[in-house]
Amino acid sequence: MRRLTLVGFCAAVALIGAGFAAASALAFKEEAPEIGRCLKLTGGRFKEGNCKTAAKGAKEEKYEWYPAFGPNAKGEEQVIEPAQRFYTAAWKEGTAIRLETVNGEGVVCKTQTSEGEYTGPKTNRNYNIVFTGCEASGVTCISTNPKAANHGEIRVKELDGTIGIEKLGATSAKDKLANVLKPMEGEVLTEFECSGLKFVVKGEVMEPIKTNTMLTAQTIKFTATKGKQKPEKFATDPAGTKRVLFTKNSKLEEFFQSGQTLTTIQTNLVKGEASAVN
Secondary structure, rough: OOEEEOOOOOOOOOOOOOOOOOHHHEEEEEEEEEEEEEEOOOOOEEHHHHHHHHEOHHHHHEEEEEEOOOOOOOOOOOOHHHHHHHHEEEEEOOOOOOEEEOOOOEEEEEEEEEEEEEEEEEEEEEEEEEOOEEEEOOOOEEEEEEOOOOOOEEOOOEEEEEEEEEEEOOOHOEEEEEEEEEOOOOEEEEEEEEEEEEEEEEEEEEEOOOOOOOEEEEEEEEEEEEEEOOOOOOOOOOOOOOOEEEEEOOOOOOOEEEEEEEEEEEEEEEEEEOOOOO
C-alpha cells in the first residue's frame, strides 16, 4: 500500500487515483522507499520473490519483506549485518565516461572504481571513488582535492546517497527509483587540473536504480546529453528543483550545469532489493 505523509507547506506530488482532487495532491508527499530483502516465508504477505504483489489467499502467501534495518510488518527481523552492507562498483568495459558542461567543455576518462555501504533504510555512503585515464581536449588531468598521486587520475570526495522516487507509477509497484549523491561535507565533489587549467565540480547527481528486484549485482547508468543529466529531480521534489552538477574552470567566472555519463556495475555482498512498495 502507498504510504503518505502530510506536509503542510510543500507542494510535493500529484497523487494517483480517481478519489483525489488536485488541491489534495499538493498537500501530500510520499515516503521514500527502503532497502531490504524479499525472502521465502509460508504465510508471507506476498506471492512473488520481489515482494511487489500482495498475496490473495493462503496458496499465494509465499514471501515476506525484511528491511535491511529493523523489523518488518510482522515484527520479525532478518537484518543485513553490518559486515554485509558493503558493495563495490567498477566501470563497464567498452562504455563511455564523460563529464560535460552545457557550454560544451568536457573531460573524458577510461576507467572508474568505487566502494560503498548501505547506512540506513534509504541511505548509503560512497567512497574511494577514482577515475583514471582522464583528459580534457587531449590534455592529461589530475585531481588536487582530493589529491591524486598519478597523472590522469581524478578522485572524488566521499558522497552521501539517498534513495527516493524518481518517477511515479499508477501504483507503488510501478514507481521508478533513483539514488541522489552529494558530498558528505560542503558542495564540492572534486577539484582537478589539466595542464594548469583548474576545474571545480560541485552539486549533486542522480542515478536511476533497479526497482523491486532482488539482485547481487546491477548495472547503473548515469546518463547526460549536452551537459543535462537525466533524471534531475525526484518526483516528490518541489517544482523547479534541480539536483545536478555544476562545473567551472579558472578561465571562467561562473559555474555551468554539467552532466555525467557513466555505466558502472555495482556488486553487493548479499542479494538485496530497493523496494518501492515496502
